Amino acid sequence: MNYFSSLLRGALGAGLLLGAAGARAGADPHWPVAAIPAALRENAHAVIRQQDDIITVKGAGRLVHTIHLVATVLDEQGERYGAAVVGYDKLHQISYLRGSVYDADGRLIRSLRAADTKDYSAHDGFSLFTDNRVRVSDLRQARYPYTAEFEYELVSTNTLAFPAWSPQEDEHVSVEHATLRVVTPPELPLRYREERLPAGSAVAQSQQGALRVYTWQFQLLPAVEREPYSPPLAELVPTVYTAPTAFEVQGYPGALTSWQQLGQWGFQLTQDRMTLTPETEARVKELVKGVDDPRARARKVYELLQSSTRYVSVQLGIGGYQPFPASTVASTGYGDCKALSNYCLALLKAAGVESYAAWISAGRQKAAVRTSFPNDQFNHVILCVPLQADTVWLECTSQTEAFGYLGSFTGNRHALLLTPQGGKLVRTPANAALDNRQYRRAEVQIDEQGHGRATVRTTSTGEQQDELAQIMHQLPADEQRKQAYQRLALPAVTIEQSSWQQNHRGAQPVVTERLTLALPSYASRTGRRLFLTPNLLNRLPPPAPRVGARQAPLQLATPFVDADTIRFRVPAGYKPEAVPAPVQLRTAFGSYEAQTQVLPDGTVQYTRRLQMPAGRFEAKEYEAYEDFRQRISKADRAQLVLVHPES
Known part of the structure; x- marks a missing residue:
């Protein structure tokens, strides 16, 4: 688009x-x-x-x-x-x-x-x-x-x-x-x-x-x-x-009183632009030879697209709406969202898999499509592959995106399919909270001075990995490390080692981050006591102070689950003197639980789980949401006190 x-x-x-x-x-x-x-x-x-x-x-x-x-x-x-x-x-x-x-x-x-x-x-x-x-x-x-x-x-x-x-x-x-x-x-x-x-x-x-x-x-x-x-x-x-x-x-007339008419106009712009050369068709047929499952054939075609093309926009006149021919993409190796989606459609057709281009309003903070008012509300093109078992959506501009994954850029919103019968307004899939996970495990060694050293492994899936994946593929290593420091939000922390690994073969894309951290003065020392916050890296701040009565609805945009397990190895001779009480919260805005336990081997284990939905709530419910957030923030800041007995 x-x-x-x-x-x-x-x-x-x-x-x-x-x-x-x-x-x-x-x-x-x-x-x-x-x-x-x-x-x-x-x-x-x-x-x-x-x-x-x-x-x-x-x-x-x-x-x-x-x-x-x-x-x-x-x-x-x-x-x-x-x-x-x-x-x-x-x-x-x-x-x-x-x-x-x-x-x-x-x-x-x-x-x-x-x-x-x-x-x-x-x-x-x-x-x-x-x-x-x-x-x-x-x-x-x-x-x-x-x-x-x-x-x-x-x-x-x-x-x-x-x-x-x-x-x-x-x-x-x-x-x-x-x-x-x-x-x-x-x-x-x-x-x-x-x-x-x-x-x-x-x-x-x-x-x-x-x-x-x-x-x-x-x-x-x-x-x-x-x-x-x-x-x-x-x-x-x-x-x-x-x-x-x-x-x-630019010489292409259309009518606009229904989504069907708008999609019909868009579909007509693609006619005679989906023809592949005999060489490309033969390459596709060889690629899917012996593969009977349409989903598996679609995956092979998508991987071919990703490995042989790159996103380069060309915007000239009607080219803002009309893709250039699939044969052009095949010969040059580049195209914009329209051209790459059209090319992938042509490749899938050669592989015997039906698909449709889909106009969509892309962006994390985009307003919802006004479904009762047909007009051009779109800025991007993706591809829809309707299969017998389910429907696969493909982002054709990315060389790294997982097959069938849309995420926060194009997921959970309306799209206009361009079919031979005209436009059809449909909805892209929404991720559930369990699709957008962040699971973290950490081992932290605390010394007698309160200094800490931590090894941290964080696994992020779905929309929780979107930003990390972009950082991995778009930024050099030094910038990746700067971004990691910003996410940690800990004073005086030093990242001693770091690595990121991506896996896009499963149902949801996954990014695994491994960090080794130096944490000077993580625990504050007073006399023979050490005070530390067991919640190492996932402290939810309280909501901003509210002035006057809430006017707008409350919108929770992304459902997610965060689960943290942090194990602390305390200095020799130190024993827990005060352990935060367990907290369990259940509300319409989500659930939260946190617990700090002293294990038989003398280590202290902190566990935390926060799950929140997506949804829109009336303005009058914001006060209850504030209370939920305040209670989480208080629990996240709770301190563990370690004491060394007097000799």
């Missing part, structure tokens, strides 16, 4: 891509800061004084989007609103970009000059070819507050990508007044979805000659601060989503 276009669509309605009106020197004051209502300055880094979006649909293949945005920047943390960052490409062209900046009293400082605007290639770091560019007009000031005013116009020939309108997309940004106006011919009626709109903000419909006009307006929206463990901000702020009934992208 075209990542740039996806980013652009979200930014168009949110102020990341700004626009501006000029001002005459000597004119009356504009937008004095003193005129901002006090409630809008509270907890805000910037205030959107006025944002006017006008979307004019010129036809099925052309729309014009103008934005006039005025934002007062109150401090350094809101300074991005002092610059206009306007993306464009082959399908989106900038007609003009103007701007002015005013001081706190509303007096014109200056208007935008040519020297204030730079044009850059919007290279994403992984695209081999891209026509994505960005124009940056910078009116930021060193002295706060100030007000920046921008206006720009963007002409688009990609009418599938209608903007979403969410003026309050950022935290700590309030809105004084904002309007959205959509003008469209009657034969191309607007489709829209309103979410979380303030009272009185619903659409007003009118006529402008023969054209239909849809208008929304917001005013006096206080700044929002996302609360801990809440859904993504995009699911909390007022938003109007817009979409066409018919569209066209």
Whole structure:
């Protein structure tokens, strides 16, 4: 998928891509800061004084989007609103970009000059070819507050990508007044979805000659601060989503009133692009010769894909949606998510295994797909392999991912299958808590001075190994060690030895980490006593202090199980004097148990198990969740006291 276009669509309605009106020197004051209502300055880094979006649909293949945005920047943390960052490409062209900046009293400082605007290639770091560019007009000031005013116009020939309108997309940004106006011919009626709109903000419909006009307006929206463990901000702020009934992208027309139609358009883009050369087909047939099980054949094809290709994005015009031919990937050895998925589909077809490309919204913090509002909500492509026993999902851009594993990047969300019959909205598999495990065993030797030395073996599976796997494959050894130090979060610890091993052959991918640690002053010494915390490496901090009543739902994103067994060898002559009491907790938010035991051989063994689900809970339940976390945090900090008898 075209990542740039996806980013652009979200930014168009949110102020990341700004626009501006000029001002005459000597004119009356504009937008004095003193005129901002006090409630809008509270907890805000910037205030959107006025944002006017006008979307004019010129036809099925052309729309014009103008934005006039005025934002007062109150401090350094809101300074991005002092610059206009306007993306464009082959399908989106900038007609003009103007701007002015005013001081706190509303007096014109200056208007935008040519020297204030730079044009850059919007290279994403992984695209081999891209026509994505960005124009940056910078009116930021060193002295706060100030007000920046921008206006720009963007002409688009990609009418599938209608903007979403969410003026309050950022935290700590309030809105004084904002309007959205959509003008469209009657034969191309607007489709829209309103979410979380303030009272009185619903659409007003009118006529402008023969054209239909849809208008929304917001005013006096206080700044929002996302609360801990809440859904993504995009699911909390007022938003109007817009979409066409018919569209066209670079000569490819489509209809959009159902998921079936959108998927049909996407499927048509792949036709005549799945043909392999006879040599490649023969290679696949030889690879799966004698393998009757379709799952085993699919695994062999996937491993061939991983060993012979690499991910390189190519984003040019319609190429944001359309893969280049499978034969091209075979000859070059590279492709983006669309091309590699299409190539793998062609390989599987040659192996006698059916599969479908699937559009998906990838990313750990992505908002859920609005299933009742068909439109392009996707930024990535993966592959679905429906088998008789189960369904296998393949991430075709990775050379290291386990066969059939999706994880936190694409798991547990909706995807749009592109089938010959059209689009079909389905859900990717969700991991259970036992799939996302972290099992740790450690041996710790404590000396009479309280210094410790530990050998630690940690086995992580599923989503608990996602970040570790990325570190292993993407960072050099010295950076891997730095990351290990950050995860340990222990003062004065030294990693003496470290190793990481990955196993992707099982039902869940596994990363095993082995560390040897020096722990100076791990136990504090007072007289003839040593005080230490048996929980070596897995202490859950308490939740952040809450100010006022909870507003947002509580969202627990990832189910998991953590299990720790730590055995301490104490200095000769020392005996446990005070041992933490066992703790057992059972709540709707998870279960926790911890126990410290003195074993017959004189060692002290600490065990801890925490299991938590994924789910969303009402805001009123957050207090009970806080209590659960506080009790865990207290138990995790409990101390063991060792004493040496007086001689």
